[in-house]
Each structure stands twice: as structure tokens, then as C-alpha cells.
Amino acid sequence: MPLRLPPLPALRFFEAAGRHQSFKLAAAELNVTPSAISHGIVGLEQALGVELFAREPRGISLTASGADYLSYVSEAFSLIAIGTQRLPNHRADRPxxxxxxxxxxxxxxxxxxxxxxxxxxxxxxxxxxxxxxxxxxxxxxxxxxxxxxxxxxxxxxxxxxGERFVPVCSPAYLANLRDEQGNADLRRATLIHVNAASEDWQAWFDATGTEGIDTAAGLRVDTIQLAFEAAAMGLGVALGRRPLVDRDIDNGTLVQACAATIASTTxxxxxxxxxxxxxxxxxxxxxxxxxxxxxxxxxxxxxxxxxxxxxx
Known part of the structure; x- marks a missing residue:
């Protein structure tokens, strides 16, 4: 007697949504609309007779049954992918x-x-x-x-x-930050933050013992690259990440606002x-x-x- 399986497209929707904990991110990954993901999972829940996700005002989360089911579905897709890759001469020329x-x-x-x-x-x-x-x-x-x-x-x-952190800015911006002793006063600077960074200004301030600076204020961007570009444009001081910032320091686009560096914990x-x-x-x-x-x-x-x- 053949196995009775749920609709495979719906399972793919469920696996992606469960992994991302988001219908929107699952839709972007699978190149479909969030509505298609939502309808597919509703159909899957009806076919299984169980609620897989809790719908809340701030988003979705897996139910206990959904989390348990996801482990089996993810393993099943992994086994299919591994088996396909191990077929003789399967896409031997793929990148x-x-x-x-x-x-x-x-x-x-x-x-x-x-x-x-x-x-x-x-x-x-x-x-x-x-x-x-x-x-x-x-x-x-x-x-x-x-x-x-x-x-x-x-x-x-x-x-x-690993990385090492050092504050960087444009040469002109640094000139405006210098006090009477010629040192850069970061209290007068606009700090450029990277939203997605696991370590940012607070880590540098804690490690160097710097106090009296509001780490919540400043300019926020979503990538390290944008932070470096904003600093080069004179918009503030970014936390340089060596080695990623080395090219800008070498060519003079960015300069170190102060010499102290710290090692990242990541x-x-x-x-x-x-x-x-x-x-x-x-x-x-x-x-x-x-x-x-x-x-x-x-x-x-x-x-x-x-x-x-x-x-x-």
C-alpha cells in the first residue's frame, strides 16, 4: 500500500517558514508571495488536522506540534538532497x-x-x-x-x-573632532551603527573603558559596507573592522580616529x-x-x- 504523503509543495513552504520563523522570508527564499506561503500552510494544517504555527500580532511561531513536525520534515528534505547529490555524475559541473x-x-x-x-x-x-x-x-x-x-x-x-575594532572616519571629520591637545573627542562625534552587527560600539566602549557617550544616538545602517561609506562621506565615525576596513585605511579614504583597538569575541x-x-x-x-x-x-x-x- 503506497504511503500517503501531504502535498510536497506545502511541505516545502512549511520547512522554509519554520526555519525562518517568517512567512515573508520564506516567500523571498522560494520566490513566491507571502500569501502563497500562508495559504499553502493553512491547507497543510487542514490536511493534517493540527495547527503548526501560532499567528500572533508580532509574527508567527511554531507550535509544539509544528516544532516536532519540522524536525522530521527538515531531515526528510536533507536526505533527499544528500541522496540526489550522491547520484553518479549528478551535476558534476555545477558551481x-x-x-x-x-x-x-x-x-x-x-x-x-x-x-x-x-x-x-x-x-x-x-x-x-x-x-x-x-x-x-x-x-x-x-x-x-x-x-x-x-x-x-x-x-x-x-x-x-577574527576581527579587530578601531574607530574610523574621514580625514576632514577627524580634524573637526580634535581637542586642544590634538586628541579626537568622540563625545562630539556622530556614531555610525550597523544594525545587524553582533558587536558594535558598546563592545568597544566597554573594552576601552570609555564613558560618557550615548551609544543609542547616531546614524544607523544595515551593512558594514554602508557604515564605511557613510564615514568616508563625513557623516560620522564608524567602528572599523580590520581586516575589512584595511583597504580604506591604506588608501587614506578613512583614518583611525584613535589608536586603541580591541579584539572581537566573534x-x-x-x-x-x-x-x-x-x-x-x-x-x-x-x-x-x-x-x-x-x-x-x-x-x-x-x-x-x-x-x-x-x-x-
Whole structure:
């Protein structure tokens, strides 16, 4: 007797909505409307005879039954994806799919990809910088670069490198911040905040013992790249993240508002899909990326340490 399964499109809607805890984000990922996601899940709930989501004024949340069901549905989609990838000669020429933040991609990864292409000219790489959670292997990604304090259970995590924070602004803006002793007075500055950053100005103030500055005031943007651009335009002082800000400091677009730097508590990690070592090109890409990060970290740290000792 054949198995009776719920409608598979509705299950796909449910898996994405449950993972994102949002109909809107699920719709953006699957390239459908939020209404289609909502109607699909209502139909699924009616077919199953159980409520999967609690609808609340501020959004949705999984019910206890929905959370339990999601674990089975997610595992089922993962098994299908893994089985498909292991088929003989399945899409052997497909690009290596990497998800990462846009600023990391433009300022660290892309300048180094030419080296990878020179060694493996027949291997293509696809870089996705959209702001969305990635599920391995359901979403078709092989790797993701994420900021985290520690590895997360369930996938393979390899540490790449950490960041160091230093306030930066345009040369003209810095000139206006200097007091009679020639030091930059951040109390007179407009602070540029990055909404999505796990660590921002409060972390720098706490680590350096800086007091008397309202960390809630200032200009807010949604990416590190926009923060750097706003600082370069003279709109305020951004928290520079080395190595991402190094290019701007080297070319003089941005200058350090003060010398003190602090190490972030988070780091960049390479997250790998379960089968990343089974395909030779994935193994080579991972080994290359980790090697690039190790080489960079080794050469970047001495300069950072010297800068830090200058501030002490």
C-alpha cells in the first residue's frame, strides 16, 4: 500500500517558514508571495488536522506540534538532497555555492578568488550575499561563512580569522573632532551603527573603558559596507573592522580616529555541508580558503599587535 504523503509543495513552504520563523522570508527564499506561503500552510494544517504555527500580532511561531513536525520534515528534505547529490555524475559541473555577507565577499573573498581560479580554472564558484539563513543541504549551498563566538552543533565549522575594532572616519571629520591637545573627542562625534552587527560600539566602549557617550544616538545602517561609506562621506565615525576596513585605511579614504583597538569575541567561520569532502572540487576549495585565511591571519596579527601596543 503506497504511503500517503501531504502535498510536497506545502511541505516545502512549511520547512522554509519554520526555519525562518517568517512567512515573508520564506516567500523571498522560494520566490513566491507571502500569501502563497500562508495559504499553502493553512491547507497543510487542514490536511493534517493540527495547527503548526501560532499567528500572533508580532509574527508567527511554531507550535509544539509544528516544532516536532519540522524536525522530521527538515531531515526528510536533507536526505533527499544528500541522496540526489550522491547520484553518479549528478551535476558534476555545477558551481561551488557559497553564502557569505556582502562586505566579507567584496573586501576579503573576491580579491583572492583570482588565485583560486588560476589553480582550478575549470571550477566555477557562485557567491550569494543575500541576508537569509542557509539550511544544509536543502538550500543547495556547499559552504557558508558566518560570524560566531563558537561552532554550532550539527554542521562542520572551521575557524578562519577574527576581527579587530578601531574607530574610523574621514580625514576632514577627524580634524573637526580634535581637542586642544590634538586628541579626537568622540563625545562630539556622530556614531555610525550597523544594525545587524553582533558587536558594535558598546563592545568597544566597554573594552576601552570609555564613558560618557550615548551609544543609542547616531546614524544607523544595515551593512558594514554602508557604515564605511557613510564615514568616508563625513557623516560620522564608524567602528572599523580590520581586516575589512584595511583597504580604506591604506588608501587614506578613512583614518583611525584613535589608536586603541580591541579584539572581537566573534570570528569568521567556514561552515561546510555534510558532503563537502566527497567532491574533489569542494575539498580543494575548502583547503584553499582555510589556507588563505591562515596566511592572512599570520601576517595581519603582528601589525594589529603593534597598533594595540601603541595605544597602551
Amino acid at each position: 561551488i555555492a557559497l553564502s557569505c555577507a556582502p562586505t566579507f565577499a567584496s573586501r576579503w573573498l573576491l580579491p583572492r578568488l583570482a588565485g583560486f581560479r588560476a589553480r582550478w580554472p575549470n571550477v566555477n564558484v557562485s557567491v550569494d550575499t543575500s541576508h537569509r539563513q542557509v539550511g544544509f543541504p536543502v538550500d543547495g549551498f556547499d559552504f557558508a561563512v558566518r560570524m560566531s563566538r563558537a561552532p554550532v552543533a550539527g554542521t562542520a565549522w572551521t575557524r578562519l580569522f 570570528a569568521y567561520w567556514l561552515v561546510s555541508a555534510e558532503n563537502a569532502d566527497r567532491r574533489p572540487e569542494l575539498f580543494d576549495f575548502k583547503r584553499w580558503l582555510v589556507s588563505e585565511a591562515e596566511h592572512f591571519d599570520t601576517h595581519a596579527n603582528p601589525a594589529d599587535q603593534a597598533l594595540q601596543s601603541t595605544a597602551n
